Amino acid sequence: MMPTIRDVARHARVSVGTVSNVLNGSSLVKDETRQRVMAAIETLGYHPTAAARSLSTQRTNTIGMIRSEIRLQGNLIETDPMVLDLIDGITSEAINSSIGLTFWAIPAGQREMELYRRLVTSRQIDGLILFALREKDPRVAYLQEQAFPFVIFGRFESMEGDNWIDVDGAAGIEAAVRHLAELGHRRIAYLSPPHEQSLTRLRWQGFVRGMEEMNLSIDPALIYEGDFSEKSGQLGTHYFLDQPNPPTAIFCNNDRMAFGAMRAIQARGLTVGSDVSVVGFDDISLARYSNPPLTTLNQPIHDIGKALFNLLIKLINREPTDLLGGKLLKPELVIRQSTGRPR
Amino acid sequence: MMPTIRDVARHARVSVGTVSNVLNGSSLVKDETRQRVMAAIETLGYHPTAAARSLSTQRTNTIGMIRSEIRLQGNLIETDPMVLDLIDGITSEAINSSIGLTFWAIPAGQREMELYRRLVTSRQIDGLILFALREKDPRVAYLQEQAFPFVIFGRFESMEGDNWIDVDGAAGIEAAVRHLAELGHRRIAYLSPPHEQSLTRLRWQGFVRGMEEMNLSIDPALIYEGDFSEKSGQLGTHYFLDQPNPPTAIFCNNDRMAFGAMRAIQARGLTVGSDVSVVGFDDISLARYSNPPLTTLNQPIHDIGKALFNLLIKLINREPTDLLGGKLLKPELVIRQSTGRPR
């Protein structure tokens, strides 16, 4: 049997209240008493039981993150390496405050909301991190209604509240289009994210803005909706290159689709960067090691994870967030060899 | 205030014991009573509080996984995409039993063991999943001593116990070497995992076995210790190609190093698959979309995640595991275009 706080109290000849005060760093305890209690804790190898503490403090010291898969074309979207970087960022910050990150995976839909409801009402977690936001996301509506602490990586078009951090995808895409236009590209294809995603419309606006700015016309035949997978990048690119008037550049909304696109171009005996240029989004660690290395939009995902964590903790503690209407970061265009002057 | 079990009891005009029985599906409750309790639960929107339940059942319905980073050459090893697939597998199985997977990140070393000790003694989790096993891993010794339920993805050379699942890396590498030798390669370089890892020695044995089997000699100049990063794959490959008598094929112990290797080969104006062949390990989803697509060893990582989860649950419940001395899976050699006949 593990020692309890009462065992420690008995051993140190003090009351449980005093032990509790020592554990929680109360200044009320005399130094000599504290020493004695510490010694007892040490010799007994005592650690407070998480569940008991949670029960009385109403805190679990755990935050949650749920991978809500969307099925497209009958296939599960696999999780992006990007998400792993996000987890990296969150956990590397969480370790300092002894807070754990709990993970669930569930398909979007009926059962998804059940899971959220269960987590919230059973108070298994103190707060939630949401990502891959959908338009009219039912999760956001529910959590807002319940006044449950949560932060979002992403945002809606018009977003109230200060609980989100996002990368300005539109501005990034605008910069990418400008880069391509300056290289001399006039026919630029657009490999879109799935339409349910809330970022899809925002990013599209950036593309339109960029094209208008550079006086380029948008050809509806050069738009293809992907699902973030390499496969869909490949399919979309073949579709583009089958057009009577194919593009000389393809903008892809993530790196994985860009890898698929490059593969498709090469499979046709064409050269990436001269015959067809490719731009990605995310700058996952592989992007600089692909062949050719990928021009892409870098987002400081590790730092975003850290920031999301710190923001969430503030919300949980009901401290002011010193954010007004979220936080928007600029992605940086990293130019590598997948883009070049068209033939 | 959230409703408690006593509120439900009052509302349904039964005792708390009966409500508890209904919640836990006891067969003792009369059907009519059950209906009444269910109705009360529904109208009050009641969900049992996780902490209270944990306190009395001594179960948290949470399992843990800790990313223990090893610092090599002053750099953090970033987590492999492979780990994400593992998480995918675990969580997709865990959702069915309402069990969460909690994540921590901590550098290997002093503080690492503190974290493990805290998690075990504070009973924040019911069990642990270990991976990236090191030789003489202190975590294994501690958990064994504490009789804390845990499973391992990986194994030691001589491993007692039935709580591990591993891929037979040695057999895989043997097959890879055979494949290369059959293509006509005689000088095969070996890009090793970091020496601390417990899989390093096992995999090396596979390489030696394969080379001996094919009557090839091992050149010490064609061995390089990497750290699983693309960067180290690049560095190792440049080192190999700088040798007076360079290799015609390179075996890399993971796909990320293989990508780095291919990049280095191409940076020298050489062609992967004809000038130098490259083999990877893992078959991450990008492997089939690289340029050229990567010949690699596929491990069913998603299924391994599921199996690890189910094994751990059995250990937690002290059920028989019907495994005798762990479970060893054969990786499958997937031949793509990064390997070919040497010039």
Add this chain to the structure above:
DNA sequence: TACTTAAATTGAACCGGTTCAATTGGATGC
């Protein structure tokens, strides 16, 4: 109808912490 047995229900005790009103003890002031 009375008696036995099985099924259903009850509720106090328990899990192991935190909290806070009440109490103790020692120092200070007059």
Add this chain to the structure above:
DNA sequence: GCATCCAATTGAACCGGTTCAATTTAAGTA
């Protein structure tokens, strides 16, 4: 010497579930 004050300590009540011995209810039997 006694009252006052404050720092330190105490321990019962509470958080919200589960458990199980004891009790009530219902069904079956003679």
